[in-house]
Structure formats: C-alpha cells, structure tokens
Amino acid sequence: MNYLQITRDGLWDKNVVFTQMLALCPALAVTSTATNGLGMGLATTAVLLGANVLIAALRHLISPDVRIPVFIVLIATLVTLVDMALNAWLHELYKVLGLFIALIVVNCAILGRAESFASKNPVAASALDGLMMGLGFTLALIAIGGTREILGSGTLFKDAHLLLGEAFSFLELTLIPGYKGFLLMILPPGGFLAVGFLLAVKRIIDQRSARRAQEAASVAAPVTA
C-alpha cells in the first residue's frame, strides 16, 4: 500500500470537496467564516478517522449484501458518541461546534470512504486515508470560509479563540479596517460563488501541471515515429 499516494489523494488529487464533489451540503452551509470551516473540518476528520478504522477492522465480518446499513449504524453511533462526549465534557467547544456535529452523520464523504476504501483495505492504510481525506476536507472548508469571510466582512479567522482557546487569538485578523461588508458572500449564494471560483482555480493548476508533465515526458522520450 502506497502511503504517499494515499496522502496525496486525500489532500489534493481526490479532495473530497474539489474533486469528488462530495459533502457539498456541509461545505456550503457552515463556511461563512474560516473559523467555522476549521471547526467543521476537524470534527469531520475525527469521525472519518474513527469510522475508517472501525470498518477496516470489521471488514471481514461484514457481509457485502448488508454492508450499507451496517456502515450507517456504525457511523451514526460514532457521531452520537462524539456529540454526547463534547456536550458533557467540552461544553464551551460544543456550543460553537454543536450544530455541525449532527450534520456529520449526513456527510456522504464518510460513507463514501467506508465503502470505497476502508471496506477493502487494512486498518493502518484506512486510518491514514481517513485522516488525509479529513484534512483535505478541512483545508477545502478553510479555503471556502476564508474567501467568503475576507470578501464578506473583511476579517479572517474571526472568533478563532472560541474554537481553539485564547492562545490562538493571534489568528484573528482584520484585513480591511472599516470595511462595510459585502453581504452576498456571507449569505448562501456566496458559498456557491466561492466553491465555483476555487474549483476553477484548482482545475487550472491541475491542467498546468498535467501539461508540464506531458512536456517533460515528450522531452525525455522524443517521438521517433
């Protein structure tokens, strides 16, 4: 199993949002600020990691015919456990993230990884896949949230201290002082616009690097025919 490839797939090549186009519902719904994106991303990463490990460990016991309901019960149980534990013991964090946690159950990216990766691969590889897919999702949400927040309210990582603690309040930047705000970017249409433009940017980068790889290949092996 090629761990480097798993890492690349999760972070860029098969990015949950920008390549697989999965989990767009939470991606659009919570990314009005970069901090919200970060919170949702981290919570999702935790569940993805747990679900992948659990399902990879049980993969020989699960009949292919009934795998989907088994996966869903396992994922929903995991999410509910995270929800209850956070509410009871990390209540301040729960007040910020609580809304997002219930949304994770319906995040199709988790079921997608269980189905296409964890049910066919050993535990270690599945754990790495869950972690990297989760981090790729987190980075995508921060990119969308950051774009919307900068254009919409002129700040970046506002209220990050609520999520990460006072030590991280240095992240909170006011990039455009006295900015009146651009409401459209904060409202739902801004989510679609941000995802669309970021997607275009990623495609351009991918095309460039593909063309460069092609040129390099043709130089290395000149056409003889």
Next chain:
Amino acid sequence: MKLKISELRDTLGYQIALLGVVALLASLLLTQASILTRADIAAAEARDLQVSLAQVLPEGSFDNALAEDTLLLDSPQGQVKVFRARLKGKVTAVVMKLSPIGYAGPIDLVVGMDADGKVLGVRVLKHKETPGLADQIETSKGRWIFSFDGKSLNDPSPKDWAVKKDGGVFDQFTGATITPRAIVGALKRGLELFTKEHERLFDSAATQRAEGDTK
C-alpha cells in the same frame, strides 16, 4: 477460519444476525454513554441558563438558583416562562423569557425587570436573523439591545413603545425593520403582562402553589 467466514457471510441467517448484533451493540453503547454523560450535560445546560439569566440582572442582586425558581404566566401569545431572582428569600426581580417571531423564525430573548417594572437588561439568546443586517441585536455586533436599559412601560409612554418607523422612539436598522419591530413589540407585551401579574410575581411565598395554579 477466514475462509469459513467468507462462506458464512453469504447466508441469510448470518446477515440477519450481523445486523441484529450491530444494532444491539450500538444501542448498548449509546445507552451506556447516555447514562454516563446525562448528569454532566444537564449541569452544563443549567449553568448556561443561569449565566444567560444573570446577564440581565445587576451583579449581586440575587442569591438563588434562578433556573429552578420559575412561574408560568398565561398570555394571549401563549405561556410565558418567568424566572425569579431572590435575595434572602425575597423576590427582588424577575426574568422573562420571550420568543417573538422575527424575520427568520423565533428570536429567543430574556428580559430582566425590577419590582417597579423597570427594564434591567435585555439579551438575545438565539436567533436566525440575517447576518450583517439584523444581527446587531447581539451584544457582540452592536449596542442596540442596551437601548432598553432603564425603560419601563410609562417611560417612554405605551404608544412610544415602537420602532421609529412606526412612530415610536426605538431605532430600527437600515434594511431590517422586522427584527427590531418584533423585539420592541415583545418587550411591550412582556411589560404589560408584568404589570397585570405583578402581585403574583413578587409574592415571595408562592412557588409551587403559583405554578400549580396555571395548570
């Protein structure tokens, strides 16, 4: 062993048993987790409520557990929950929980009032109003919610308890009138209810008995 399982996996009985066992284990796990966390969650929520209620009362003006000293009042808009602040057993102020309908659903707010019917403070606990336009009702986004401090039903006069657009004295926001109108209206109705039920609210002896009356 592994070979055996892969054959067994395709039988109907195994699949039924698998689903049953998974569901059973999941329920057991969740039951255990729920029992483990229930007390802590209830305590955390009670603390949240106490903190949000204490925001609209002067510091040191009460020494009881506000969240547990409640009355239910009947109003035309439905039942209104009232929390009573006591100092040495005597009711000194009340906090009303109101939920007027704003532009995008209910706006949950609390308002503290002293024995003379003067507003001690108003805070919005939860709302879904438009960000950037109407979220100035939050203390982190604007000072508007403080404009009610010290007001009462006769100051300004009842007909002035409205937003400026409706001929009252309270500011509305540019591009958002519905939200402030809902809050001002709810506060006015709350103060009217307060005046009507004043005797019951400040009857220090009544707790369970008064609550029983409304049922």
